[in-house]
Structures are given as structure tokens and as C-alpha cells.
Amino acid sequence: MMSVFSKVRNFVSRHRGKFIVSSILITSSIILTRYAQQKLKDWQEKEMLEFLERTRKQQHFENIGRTCNQTTMNLASSLVEALSHVTDTDKTIAELQANTGNKVIVWETLKIQLFTKLCCLIYAMSMLVIILRIQLSIIGGYLYKDPSSIPTEIQEKFLTLTQNLMNDGLNKISSKVTVVCKNILGQIDLKKPMRLSDIDALFWSLQAAIGDGEDNPIDNLKTYINLNFEEDKSSRNIYTLLLRDTLDLIESDEVKSLTTQCINRGFTQLADQLSEFFINNGPSSSKQNPEEVNLKKPLAKLLPIINGILSKNSFPDKFVQQLVSNERLHIFGANIYESLL
Template sequence: MSVFSKLRDFFGRHRGKFIVGGVLVGGSILLTRYAQQRLKDWQERETRDFLERTRKQQHFESTERTCNQTILSLSGTLFKTLNSAMDTQIIINELKSNPENANKLELWNRLRLLVLSRITCLIYMSVMLVVTLRVQLNIVGGYLFKDANAVSTHVQETYLSLCNNLLDSGLQTIADLVEGQFDKLLENIQLSKKMRLRDFDNLFWSIQTLVTTCNGNPVEKFKDYIITNNIPNDDLILNNMIRDTADLLESDEVKSLTSHCLSRGFTLVSDELSHFYLSNTDKSKEVPEGTQLNGFVHPGEVKIPFAKVLPIMNAMTANGSLPDTLITQLIMNERLKTLGANVYECFSETA
């Protein structure tokens, strides 16, 4: 028998095995190639997703920097406008130039009203400005991430100019509201009354409570201070952004966050005042009976006449650190950052 016959017989006897083996080898090759292709597709998809996330993160960080710069810029305008609208220097000059003025008590009471109202307005206006800009600029940022040409420069300027409503008519409305409530609150508090630090805490807590009961409550009516009825909205994109802004400002989340920031702002005022009280914790100051004087006197136990605290409170907003510290605190507030991130994420997602 020839070699070829033997080979033919061998293959004949084991033909099934060769077929199965061929199928297995061929299938393994196909599966390997399929797995390699799937792995390649996955790697490419992961790379694209990584690059997209990186681009999105960089764009969001750029939006946040722009937001912070805008806040710092407009807050300077706010401080100047507020100090001009609630100027205390005229009264101070009058008291200095004519100490024996027959209307001295009236001038002091007016000064007290302006000082307390200006601090309160500073906090309300600063919080509302920062919250509004966080919402607006992250809405714009979300639109621009999806399409760099989605929002024209004109539409951006018109949309962002909504803040002017807060800085113009909004400021005057809040100032009138706060002054009116403080006028009632201070009616039975004498300038000679000796005030503890916690008395001022209670005073500012009371003004917040009174403001919440008013029809013009800035927290509940937040949207009305920003969006008026005479805003041109013939542009579809602009109309959508204004509508979305209104919805966000009316949401429970934003209202709760605004209230939280207001409380933090008044706490900051208390901290500023505590420095003054701390510097007066010596034995020459009046403290309650029974307080130990042979050592440290807690600033919370010190009592100082209301009138003597007014110059300190006036300096806080006139040329002190309160406005800048407040704005810095709001910019760094983690809950406000989270709000901005959530708004950006919502409006930057592609369909």
C-alpha cells in the first residue's frame, strides 16, 4: 500500500475529528478577532468619552471662572449703588458739625435706621446677585458647550442684563421694604439701651422674620426682582433661557439655598461685631451682676450702648471688610457651587 493510500485511509477514518477540529480552530480565530474588534471599539469609545469628559470639565471650569469674575465685577457696582442709595455720611457730617443740633436725637435715629438697613440690604442683595449669576452663567455655559454658536453675543448680553433689574429697581424695593420693617422694629429700642452681642443677633433674626411676612419677600418673590414683564423675548433661545431661569428661581431648592446663604450672611455680621465686643471685654465695661471679673470676660456678656456700636456697624459697609468677605464667602460656598454644577450639567447634556 502506497503512502498516499495510507494517508487517505487515515483521513477517512478521522474525518469527523478533522471537521470538528477545523470548526473549533476556525471558530476560535473568529471569536478572537471579534473579541479584539470589540475591545478596540470599547477602547475607542472610552477614549472618546474621556476626551469628552475632559473637554466638558475644562469648559465648566472656564464657566466657573467667568462666573466668579462677573460676581466680583458686579458686586463692586452693587456696593457703590447701595452706599449711594443709603448714604450715612450726610447725617454723620451734620452731627459732627453741629453737636447741639435740636434734631440730634432724630438724626441719630435716622442714622441707626440707615446703618442697620444698609447691612441687611447688603446681605440680601449680595446673596440674590450671586445666586442669579450662578444660574444664568451656567445656563449659558450649558448651551455653549452643546453648540458654540447656539447663543449669539447679543442674546447673551440681553440675557445677562437681567441682573440690572436687581441692581436698579430691585435694590430700591428691598431698601424700602427693609427700612419699613426696621422702623417698626426699632420703635421701642432706645439708643441708650445697652446691647449684648446676642441682642444684635436677635435683632437681625427678627428683621429676617418680618421680611418673610411681607408681600415683597425677596426669597419667595426672587423671580420678580430679576425678570420683569417688559423684557423682549422674540428670540426663541432667549425666551427659553428666561423661562428656565424663572423656573429655577422659583424652585424650592433655590429658595432653600437662598435662605441658607442669608443666614450665613447675618452670622458673618455677628462675627464682625464680635471682634469689637472682644476688644471691650475689660473690667471697665458693664457686665451682668455675678459675672467673674478676675479673668476672661466672655464677649457675649459685655453690654455696650446701642449708639456706641453704630459707628462700628456703619464702617462695616462703608469702608470695612464685610462686603468683600461676604462675596468671597458666597463664591466659595459649596452648596452654591453644587447648584451651578447641576445647572450646567442639565443644560449641557446632548440629546
């Protein structure tokens, strides 16, 4: 029995170094395994927290987007209604139907009014959608960081900028566009045959003239929403910060480019809707034939068509739907939101 213990003792003595090394290796493996497991657990927890944060942020931003779209749709209807008062074509049409006064003069008046109305609608609607997207993205960014950062009354005061556009701003746009339409359309006889290409050229002429001068709506958007305030660079007042952020954005080249794109799309869509009547005397899904490009209609016959498109909200509804689904506008809003986080 003793000899067995002696043999074991002698074996351990001879291989003591190996046992020590093995013990160290085993202990180290256990420690490293536990360390790796803890690191993996920490990484998984961090990834989960980041995932939950991204999900919460995404849901918050999507809610802002839905709010923005719904608010836009509601205000778009109010804008169309306000425009009908600023440019009252119904009164002129009633005068034509009553067959009173000089019909040529009344038709000339209607011509100016209808083109003024459609131009104002495209410009004002584009400006409204972009301003709302800017404002709600800014508010969303601040509220995500700190839900109590902007009191409700400050939010309401900040959002009155859109009301400025629909009141004084709309009158300013109408005044400028009316002068432009008189200068350009006053030279076009009501009996002049118009091709589709002539209509497109007319729209581009109107856009170029509206974009000329210091009161250009695209370059001077702040004057149409009455965004004027005495800026204190050191002020941390939340309302001042909101106005400062808005001003920086609307004066940026990106917003000017985005506004131009929206306006261009508006005139393109209007030309597309007119072409349906221009070619087929009514809406149709048939494709345009090469021979139809040269079809002509007197300008006077296009006026009732334009009035119908505007009066039945066919064009305004389609245009605002196109604007709220504009992918570039969504990306722009997301960039504003992210920049404030």
C-alpha cells in the same frame, strides 16, 4: 514510499471527523478572537471618546464657574457702590461731625440707615450671586450643545437682569427694609445695653419682618429683577427660552432654600465680625470665654463699629468670597448645566 502515503491517507480517512471538528474549532477560535479584539478596540475607542467628552465638558463648566466668580466679584463692588448712594450714611455722619441740628435725631437716623444698609447688602448680594449663577449656567448649557445658539447681543440682553437688581431692585429692597428697620429699631433706645445674644435676636427679628408680606425678596425674586414677560408656551425664541428657564428656577423651592441659606450665613458672618469688637474692642483671634457672653455695649457704640465694617469693605468682601465658594451653590449650577445638555 507508496506505503507511507497509503498509511497517511488511511490515517486521514479514519480521523476525518476529528480533523473537520478541529478545523472548525480552530477557525471559530480565530474568528472569535478577531471579534473580541474588534469589540475591545471599539470599547476602548468609545471609552476614550467618552473620556474626552467628559474632559471637554468639565473644562467648559469650570470656565463658566471662573467667569461667574469673576463677574460676581466685579458686580459686587458695583453693588456696594450703588448701595452707598441708595442709603447715604456718609451725609448723616458728616452732619454728626459738623455738630449741627438735633444730635439725638441724627443718631436715630444713622441707626436706621446703618441697619438698613447692612440688611440690604446681605439680601441684595445673596440675590445677585444666585441670579448670576443661574444665568451663566443656563447660557453655558445652551452654548455647549450649540455654540451658535445664543448670539452675543441676546446674552448681553439676558444678563441685564442683574442690572435691574442693582437699580430698581435695590431701591425696592431698600424701601422695604427701611420700613422694617424703623418699626423694629425705632423701639430700641440708643443707650440700651446690648449683648451678643441681643444682636443675634435683633438680626432674626429683622429677617422675619423682611420675609413677611407679598414683597418678600426670597419668594418674589422675579419682581426685584423685573422678570416679567408675556409667556408663549409654543415659542422657541431663544430669549424667551432663557427667561422661561430662569423664571422656573427662581420660583423653585430649591432656589428659595438656597437664598435663605446665603442670607442666614450673611447675618451669621456679620455677627461673628461684630463679636470681635464686642468682646475685645477690636479684631482678635482669641477664643470667647464664657464670662464674655454677658458683656454689654450701648447700641450707640455699636453704630460706629457697624459703619466701619461696612465702609472699609471688610464685611462685603468676606461675604462675597463666602458666597462664591459656597459648595451648595456650585452643585446647584452644575445641575442646571447638566439638565440642559
